[in-house]
Amino acid sequence: MIETHKKIIQDLRQITGNKNLLTKQWNKQTYSKGWRYGSGEALAVASPGSLLEIWKLLEVCVLNDVIVLMQAANTGLTGGSTPYGNDYDRPIVIINTMRIKDIHLIDHGKQIIGLAGSTLFDLEKKLLPLGREPHSVIGSTSIGASIIGGICNNSGGSLIQRGPAYSEMALYAKVNENGRLELINDLGIHLGKTPEEILENLQLKNYKTSDVINTKKRASDDGYIDILRNINSNTPSRFNSDPRLLYGASGSAGKIAVFAVRLDSYEKPKKNKIFYLGSNEADVFWQIRRDILSSFKSLPTSGDYLHRDCYDAAKKYSKDTFIVLDKLGTNFLPT
Numbered sequence: 001m002i003e004t005h006k007k008i009i010q011d012l013r014q015i016t017g018n019k020n021l022l023t024k025q026w027n028k029q030t031y032s033k034g035w036r037y038g039s040g041e042a043l044a045v046a047s048p049g050s051l052l053e054i055w056k057l058l059e060v061c062v063l064n065d066v067i068v069l070m071q072a073a074n075t076g077l078t079g080g081s082t083p084y085g086n087d088y089d090r091p092i093v094i095i096n097t098m099r100i101k102d103i104h105l106i107d108h109g110k111q112i113i114g115l116a117g118s119t120l121f122d123l124e125k126k127l128l129p130l131g132r133e134p135h136s137v138i139g140s141t142s143i144g145a146s147i148i149g150g151i152c153n154n155s156g157g158s159l160i161q162r163g164p165a166y167s168e169m170a171l172y173a174k175v176n177e178n179g180r181l182e183l184i185n186d187l188g189i190h191l192g193k194t195p196e197e198i199l200e201n202l203q204l205k206n207y208k209t210s211d212v213i214n215t216k217k218r219a220s221d222d223g224y225i226d227i228l229r230n231i232n233s234n235t236p237s238r239f240n241s242d243p244r245l246l247y248g249a250s251g252s253a254g255k256i257a258v259f260a261v262r263l264d265s266y267e268k269p270k271k272n273k274i275f276y277l278g279s280n281e282a283d284v285f286w287q288i289r290r291d292i293l294s295s296f297k298s299l300p301t302s303g304d305y306l307h308r309d310c311y312d313a314a315k316k317y318s319k320d321t322f323i324v325l326d327k328l329g330t331n332f333l334p335t
């Protein structure tokens, strides 16, 4: 290993401690290979234990011109959660945020602050006693996914009423036009002046209700349903890098480092009913979709599709997963 790389690893290790900096090939595998695709070499995988540690890791990386790859649960399907190939011009450090799991409730749980590695599961559990639920619940995203990974990917397009994950309020770091690391506090909470102060105050929940600003900034996508209703539009309802959904952390897909987001939660429906429809004709679904979207007074919470091959496979395989989730619930799963 070349000397400069050794020095970088040393500096990173001083921040995270030995245990939380992986450099051995075998140990890095889980983090450098994507769920569906994407894999490549990383100099190191760092698992910081606090927001301030993330900031310090970023400082070392920016100073040494190292590529930073922010990662949460690594369930994303875009190839953006891991290195992609081995032809990068600089070394890569993966910063995995999953040790930083805190969630703060504000305004009696109507909004939440999710720190870097907080998960949708934990949020679901936290909101349940308040009769509320997060943007995505199990079934609308994959098991173990983080809150912030969803925001960065604008994930959740099958959620008809709620739309893709979106917020205009976040705390994040970016490299500015002068090549300097800069912390942007768009969270709408007075947390202090310096990055260190801001990050520590947030981590320790060291702010008062009066520090939380009531802003007009949106903490969810409130326009999706109208777009879906417009069935004769000549543009698709949802597509990658839709400028409508790019704002700060939202849709940033790893281009900045997100420390926290502020999001709306949703009133939990009193009753749910699931309808399964089957047909051999794709046109039947096309017609049903158009009829529902154009003429139903209230729209379904979400709508998803299952290809015949998946249906056939599910008839035979994976019943164990279904039974485990059905009988034991999701509480015991690692989040």
Ligand SMILES: Cc1cc2nc3c(=O)[nH]c(=O)nc-3n(C[C@H](O)[C@H](O)[C@H](O)COP(=O)(O)OP(=O)(O)OC[C@H]3O[C@@H](n4cnc5c(N)ncnc54)[C@H](O)[C@@H]3O)c2cc1C
Residues within 6 Å of the ligand: 035, 069, 070, 071, 072, 073, 074, 075, 076, 077, 080, 081, 097, 116, 139, 140, 141, 142, 144, 145, 146, 147, 148, 149, 150, 151, 152, 153, 154, 155, 156, 157, 158, 253, 254, 255, 256, 257, 258, 259
């Ligand atoms: C089997 C399966 C089913 C799925 N089903 C759905 C589905 O139904 N609907 C849906 O929307 N998605 C689905 N997904 C995709 C995936 O679960 C979501 O995209 C998820 O929200 C990603 O969360 P994550 O914590 O795994 O993020 P990651 O995969 O770790 O990261 C996602 C992106 O966010 C960036 N990122 C993560 N954390 C930060 C940070 N702190 N700062 C800056 N950038 C960051 C990463 O660089 C990456 O670009 C599915 C995935 C799988 C494997």
